[in-house]
Amino acid sequence: MNCGQKTNSVFTLNIYLTYDYEIFFGNPTGSAEKCIIEPTEYLRQIAKETDVKLIFFVDVGYLIRLDFYKNTFPKAKADYELVLNQVKGLVEDGHDCQLHIHPHWEDCIYTDTGWDMNVDRYKLVDFSENEIERLVMDYKLYLENITNRTVVAYRAGGWCLQPFSKIRNAFIKAGLKIDSTVFPGGKNIKGAYFYDFTSVPNKDKWNFSYDLCLEDDTGEFIEYPISNYRYSRWFFWRLFVLGRLQPKLHKSIGNGNPIPSIGMRKQMLTKGMTLSASVDGYFVTKLNKIVKQNKIKGWNETVIIGHPKASTHFALKQLKKFIITQKATAKFKTLSELV
């Protein structure tokens, strides 16, 4: 039985375009202007033209650290004001700003030459339970003070939210209801990362309590997983070749580098890889297919991830086309609409 077709009359398709709003954490980190401000202005324009609302998972730790250094370094002050004003502008436009935590900001230092990044404590679980509570509460409150809206949803920095049992008390105290971190099939337990989403419910959303990959009908939280896709090795070959041949179209607007992912590139080019449904760069070309794949499964919810810093001019053009195509049958929603 194909639920998607059988229940056509009541079938609703919701699409959530989510963006992790942040600079890079490798070397160099890139600038606020190129990684955040410029690409987000393009996204705002597309959202306006197509009349959809976007979800921005704001890397609040970055803002808190800029705030801390703004009276010592004029560049930190300029960046702080740029980002703060843009976040306020996003809220005015009706976009959703939710919580994204990269806790390593606690250990990063601003110098005359920019950020001195320290990613030794990259994951929230690298901190004690008391510190996790303080971080989640403080960061949430900081964002709410900027946006004047209640924060209800979370996405973990680098997808690292396991073991969730160490974090759940912080979620309860902060009043967080929705998580959108999981992408089914994803796994990376090397280097700074630790996530394993290889065993998750085969559903478009589920309640959970102590383990975000385990459905619990009585759970306090609801997971809206990011959709996934099995990208072939040919896909990655095309992606890397296009970046070299047509850099103006296919190079990221952001001017920094990510933290290296050990062995990833080799696996991509030899075996292919299951990754999240993404609006970044060449990944955008698979979005219509992913929505179709979810429809066939009878799923109502399709969460897509993106990063302003990883936007390319090619991807921005394709994004607009994707929204126009899907708007005929789908609803583009925000997460704050859900509670």
Ligand SMILES: [Zn+2]
């Ligand atoms: Zn992030």
